Amino acid sequence: MKGAPAQTDVLIIGAGPASLAAASAVLGHNLSITIVDEQLRPGGQFLRQPPRCMQAHNWLDGRLYRPAKRLLQTIEDHPDIDWRFGTTVSALFPDPQPPGIGAAGHSVWLTGAAGMERLRARTVLLASGCYERPLMFPGWTLPGVMGAGAIQTLLKSQQVVSGDRILLVGSHPLQLIVADQILKAGGKVAGVVFSQPALAGGSILQHPGVLFSHFLQFTEIARVFFRLRRAGVRVIFGSAITEAKGTGGVLAATIAPIDSMGGVSGTGTTEFECDAVGLCYGFLVSSELARQVGAEALWSENRGGWLVQHDEWMESTVPGLFVAGEVTGMAGADAAIVEGVIAGMGILRSLGNLDTQQAELGASDHRRQREKNERFARCLADLASPPHALWTGLMAPETIVCRCETVTRQELDDALSVHTHIQTADALKLLTRIGMGLCQGRLCHSTAAQVLSVTRKTSIENVGSFHAAVPARPVPINKLTNT
Amino acid sequence: MTTNSAFDVVVIGGGLIGCATAYYLAKGGATVLMVEKGELNRQASGRNAGSLHFQLEHRLIDHANGALEQFARIMPLNLAAINDWANLESELGTDLEVTMDGGLMLAETADEVALLERKCSLEKRWGLSTQLLYGSEVQKKAPYLCDEIQAAAFCAQEGHANPRLVTIALAESAVRHGARILTHSRVGVLERTGREWRACIVRDAAAGRDEETHDVTGGTVVNAAGAWAGVVAENAGLHCPIRAVPLLMNATERREPFIPHLIQHVSRPLSVKQVRDGNILIGGGWPAHFEQRHGRPDLESRARIDDQSILENLQVAQRMVPGLASFHLLRCWTGIVGVTADELPVLGEVAEVPGFVTAVGSSGFTLGPTYGRLISELILTGRTSIDIDPYSPARFTRTNPIKGAH
Amino acid sequence: MILAFRVEKVVEQRRTVTIHVNGRPLAAFEGETIAAAMLASGLRIFSYDRDGHPRGAFCNMGVCYECLVEVSGPRGSDKRRVRACQTQVEADLSVRMLGTATARP
Ligand SMILES: Cc1cc2nc3c(=O)[nH]c(=O)nc-3n(C[C@H](O)[C@H](O)[C@H](O)COP(=O)(O)OP(=O)(O)OC[C@H]3O[C@@H](n4cnc5c(N)ncnc54)[C@H](O)[C@@H]3O)c2cc1C
Numbered sequence: 001m002k003g004a005p006a007q008t009d010v011l012i013i014g015a016g017p018a019s020l021a022a023a024s025a026v027l028g029h030n031l032s033i034t035i036v037d038e039q040l041r042p043g044g045q046f047l048r049q050p051p052r053c054m055q056a057h058n059w060l061d062g063r064l065y066r067p068a069k070r071l072l073q074t075i076e077d078h079p080d081i082d083w084r085f086g087t088t089v090s091a092l093f094p095d096p097q098p099p100g101i102g103a104a105g106h107s108v109w110l111t112g113a114a115g116m117e118r119l120r121a122r123t124v125l126l127a128s129g130c131y132e133r134p135l136m137f138p139g140w141t142l143p144g145v146m147g148a149g150a151i152q153t154l155l156k157s158q159q160v161v162s163g164d165r166i167l168l169v170g171s172h173p174l175q176l177i178v179a180d181q182i183l184k185a186g187g188k189v190a191g192v193v194f195s196q197p198a199l200a201g202g203s204i205l206q207h208p209g210v211l212f213s214h215f216l217q218f219t220e221i222a223r224v225f226f227r228l229r230r231a232g233v234r235v236i237f238g239s240a241i242t243e244a245k246g247t248g249g250v251l252a253a254t255i256a257p258i259d260s261m262g263g264v265s266g267t268g269t270t271e272f273e274c275d276a277v278g279l280c281y282g283f284l285v286s287s288e289l290a291r292q293v294g295a296e297a298l299w300s301e302n303r304g305g306w307l308v309q310h311d312e313w314m315e316s317t318v319p320g321l322f323v324a325g326e327v328t329g330m331a332g333a334d335a336a337i338v339e340g341v342i343a344g345m346g347i348l349r350s351l352g353n354l355d356t357q358q359a360e361l362g363a364s365d366h367r368r369q370r371e372k373n374e375r376f377a378r379c380l381a382d383l384a385s386p387p388h389a390l391w392t393g394l395m396a397p398e399t400i401v402c403r404c405e406t407v408t409r410q411e412l413d414d415a416l417s418v419h420t421h422i423q424t425a426d427a428l429k430l431l432t433r434i435g436m437g438l439c440q441g442r443l444c445h446s447t448a449a450q451v452l453s454v455t456r457k458t459s460i461e462n463v464g465s466f467h468a469a470v471p472a473r474p475v476p477i478n479k480l481t482n483t
Numbered sequence: 484m485t486t487n488s489a490f491d492v493v494v495i496g497g498g499l500i501g502c503a504t505a506y507y508l509a510k511g512g513a514t515v516l517m518v519e520k521g522e523l524n525r526q527a528s529g530r531n532a533g534s535l536h537f538q539l540e541h542r543l544i545d546h547a548n549g550a551l552e553q554f555a556r557i558m559p560l561n562l563a564a565i566n567d568w569a570n571l572e573s574e575l576g577t578d579l580e581v582t583m584d585g586g587l588m589l590a591e592t593a594d595e596v597a598l599l600e601r602k603c604s605l606e607k608r609w610g611l612s613t614q615l616l617y618g619s620e621v622q623k624k625a626p627y628l629c630d631e632i633q634a635a636a637f638c639a640q641e642g643h644a645n646p647r648l649v650t651i652a653l654a655e656s657a658v659r660h661g662a663r664i665l666t667h668s669r670v671g672v673l674e675r676t677g678r679e680w681r682a683c684i685v686r687d688a689a690a691g692r693d694e695e696t697h698d699v700t701g702g703t704v705v706n707a708a709g710a711w712a713g714v715v716a717e718n719a720g721l722h723c724p725i726r727a728v729p730l731l732m733n734a735t736e737r738r739e740p741f742i743p744h745l746i747q748h749v750s751r752p753l754s755v756k757q758v759r760d761g762n763i764l765i766g767g768g769w770p771a772h773f774e775q776r777h778g779r780p781d782l783e784s785r786a787r788i789d790d791q792s793i794l795e796n797l798q799v800a801q802r803m804v805p806g807l808a809s810f811h812l813l814r815c816w817t818g819i820v821g822v823t824a825d826e827l828p829v830l831g832e833v834a835e836v837p838g839f840v841t842a843v844g845s846s847g848f849t850l851g852p853t854y855g856r857l858i859s860e861l862i863l864t865g866r867t868s869i870d871i872d873p874y875s876p877a878r879f880t881r882t883n884p885i886k887g888a889h
Numbered sequence: 890m891i892l893a894f895r896v897e898k899v900v901e902q903r904r905t906v907t908i909h910v911n912g913r914p915l916a917a918f919e920g921e922t923i924a925a926a927m928l929a930s931g932l933r934i935f936s937y938d939r940d941g942h943p944r945g946a947f948c949n950m951g952v953c954y955e956c957l958v959e960v961s962g963p964r965g966s967d968k969r970r971v972r973a974c975q976t977q978v979e980a981d982l983s984v985r986m987l988g989t990a991t992a993r994p
Pocket residue numbers: 495496497498499500501518519520521522523524525526527528529530531532533534535536668669670671707708709710711712715729730731732754766817818819820821842843844845846847848849850851
């Protein structure tokens with residue numbers, strides 16, 4: 001083990017838009033800033049960059065990417081930031097003796113190629129983003145069935161098209177963008193299937209303010225939609241995927257219309273030949289590190305699961321732990337940038353670099369923008385989510401819920417009917433092993449909680465989340481022991 | 484709310500000890516109510532390492548010197564537990580992942596070897612045959628251990644069972660024999676009225692209903708409240724010197740089986756085993772911390788992990804079993820155990836307070852089924868098949884069983 | 890069926906490296922992840938689950954661990970388990986898939 005742990009004034013976890021915006025806000029105040037990300041370059045998932053040796057000419061040339069790309073260009077390689085790429089924050093601990101005065105502290109385990117290093121931080125900004133929320137249906141564990149985001153990041157950062165014929169299924173408009181990117185890269189899109197009825201997009205007209213403030217987003221989506229149509233891509237509304245078929249990997253998938261109860265009756269199915277399926281039913285936020293130290297998080301089905309609560313300076317209920325970006329609720333890159341700036345001001349204020357008035361001055365424009373973003377995000381979240389019943393309605397008894405431990409829906413149902421005392425997600429986990437595998441329950445926690453809440457006729461809040469345990473990511477023992 | 488509110492026995496605590504007690508009592512024909520303040524098996528019994536250790540443990544022998552003899556008084560229970568575990572799966576008719584393929588306690592230095600030898604001869608006197616292995620004999624028995632181990636004490640019956648399953652299986656068998664279980668219900672004030680105990684039960688608020696309070700009566704109450712046993716005793720106006728201690732556990736990813744034994748160390752807190760699913764559990768008694776509430780340790784929230792404990796625990800484990808190096812650490816958690824000053828359990832009742840029976844302490848996973856069996860014998864027949872006098876609560880309360888009655 | 894493929898036209902000249910997957914040589918480009926190299930060579934199966942059913946990369950962002958593989962350097966040195974989607978290829982890297990198939994497709 002090395003000597004005394006290193007220290008930093010501001011530790012930022014994640015290097016996506018929220019992080020980069022916060023770092024720009026904090027720069028120039030003579031504070032030490034450390035940014036940690038598992039990826040090898042900044043940008044996060046939204047601006048996932050190819051490695052330097054693989055420069056693509058037309059990397060993310062869409063209009064939607066411009067503001068975030070500008071931010072990335074100004075800050076990448078900034079010499080006053082201690083960049084830690086290829087590094088994971090494996091755990092966050094309260095630090096009883098924070099360095100310096102005026103702010104509560106934390107210490108973290110940073111694990112990377114060289115092993116584990118402890119770092120003490122006066123303030124921490126958690127900007128760890130989100131990941132795809134999987135919808136579970138027969139065949140969803142077949143190779144070739146992926147998150148739409150996986151298909152997109154393979155393209156963005158690796159210039160690999162994930163299949164010969166790709167079917168996109170979901171409820172989020174992101175799948176239109178992904179389809180467009182696949183076509184541009186020379187791939188074929190078997191179809192884009194939305195769970196919403198065609199008219200749902202029109203209900204945005206009931207929120208003219210939102211339409212106006214986020215005009216660019218809407219016109220871009222509309223433009224892509226018509227481009228896909230022109231290219232002959234089938235865009236289908238009001239249906240959901242019901243099965244992925246194949247043995248060594250997906251070869252075909254069926255979809256079926258969604259009924260008025262939000263379920264799928266199984267009649268009127270359509271089969272698509274495809275060798276990759278992208279799921280785009282929404283996201284779950286990566287709030288584990290905040291929950292690990294006891295920050296309050298509230299459940300939101302449509303905005304990403306357990307969202308970290310915060311005050312007007314983006315400080316969570318744990319003093320010294322700030323949050324920005326998707327961990328506060330799905331809202332997209334532009335909103336993440338705005339929150340990042342406000343969190344930056346909050347950090348400067350809590351470290352005493354700015355007084356409240358000065359910080360308010362730096363934050364006020366962004367607060368106004370944040371309100372608009374929130375309206376947009378709330379509106380989009382409701383529009384872009386599948387019907388509630390779909391989350392638990394597509395599984396067959398033998399469908400796997402927990403991929404890591406191969407726990408099926410039947411096993412959950414059996415456990416719940418035999419063991420009537422089970423009321424919480426953690427108790428279900430202890431008995432069935434659901435969530436005990438390498439992904440640490442990230443993929444199955446929301447479905448497990450929903451199955452439990454439906455069966456016990458109680459709320460997700462009562463069922464609770466799987467406990468956010470240390471380590472936040474699996475970490476090899478010899479990294480921790482530095483041997 | 485309850486159709487019947489009078490029971491032969493009210494058992495407090497839905498951990499392994501409470502469930503085992505309820506099971507044997509119900510099977511013996513008693514009417515039993517078991518009350519658990521949270522969910523079944525969610526405290527020490529569902530969070531422990533699942534080791535079945537029958538050798539004297541590190542915490543008993545390290546620095547014990549003269550007291551070694553005193554600690555060794557646990558041995559009759561250990562010997563009884565060997566039989567209870569060998570039969571438990573057939574008794575309950577279910578798979579509990581009981582594995583009794585032997586356990587090794589390791590020594591690295593000459594001093595440690597001497598300690599191991601002293602321990603083994605003491606165990607022999609109590610009737611447990613542990614076999615001492617030296618140098619290459621250790622390697623032959625367990626090739627996955629590091630080369631530097633000088634000696635190991637091998638106990639053929641040691642092993643492990645799965646804490647995820649045992650308590651729940653006992654609870655369900657108890658219900659099958661007619662026991663009633665209330666969860667999310669806390670036993671508050673306990674009063675003795677005539678020949679009965681009256682227990683006030685507070686049921687948590689839940690969706691659509693407020694907190695509810697009601698009384699039940701029992702001819703006997705069993706305090707099987709683990710780390711909370713002191714609080715329960717206090718609610719009955721009694722004194723039970725149980726200290727709550729938070730401990731750490733670690734689990735790795737699943738892999739192919741390669742560790743068939745339970746591994747312990749003679750002078751460092753350590754337990755290593757591989758469960759049926761393939762995960763390695765690493766523990767041994769490294770400390771965690773209580774959250775503080777109003778300046779006092781908070782027994783109601785999860786104990787906080789100590790990062791230094793994790794690192795040191797993993798270091799010892801990896802030094803003993805070098806093959807662990809590349810395993811991913813998957814999950815760390817804490818559990819709260821109730822301990823006594825002399826490391827022996829508290830079993831039985833005191834003459835001054837009839838009908839208030841305590842069952843708590845020591846290695847309660849290993850010994851829990853045995854405690855349950857003995858306590859049920861005591862309640863149903865007034866006698867126990869093993870002398871439990873050495874574990875009597877009277878050793879703490881001989882002068883002052885009733886709090887405040889100086 | 891050609892499955893996944895590289896978008897050659899937008900990428901500048903890159904150096905190639907050879908890795909081995911389950912003992913078979915596989916051409917990859919510098920900067921690629923193991924997952925990208927495997928997918929672009931038509932390998933969709935990354936492991937077999939507890940029931941012997943095939944699994945593939947799901948999230949490509951380090952969350953799902955479905956792409957976990959065992960890698961080692963020359964002559965089996967430095968054996969470790971890594972996420973294929975988070976690990977770049979290197980010359981002479983050997984990749985072994987985890988788990989076994991019940992019935993190979
Ligand atoms: C990390 C760890 C590792 C361990 N490893 C081992 C091991 O490998 N081998 C071994 O033999 N032992 C081990 N132990 C010890 C063992 O787990 C305990 O001794 C045993 O589980 C105790 O069982 P119990 O039923 O008394 O306690 P618990 O399981 O804690 O049960 C007590 C129950 O009482 C309930 N309760 C408390 N107050 C009230 C009230 N007023 N009303 C209603 N309910 C109440 C609690 O909620 C709790 O569920 C370990 C312990 C820990 C913490």
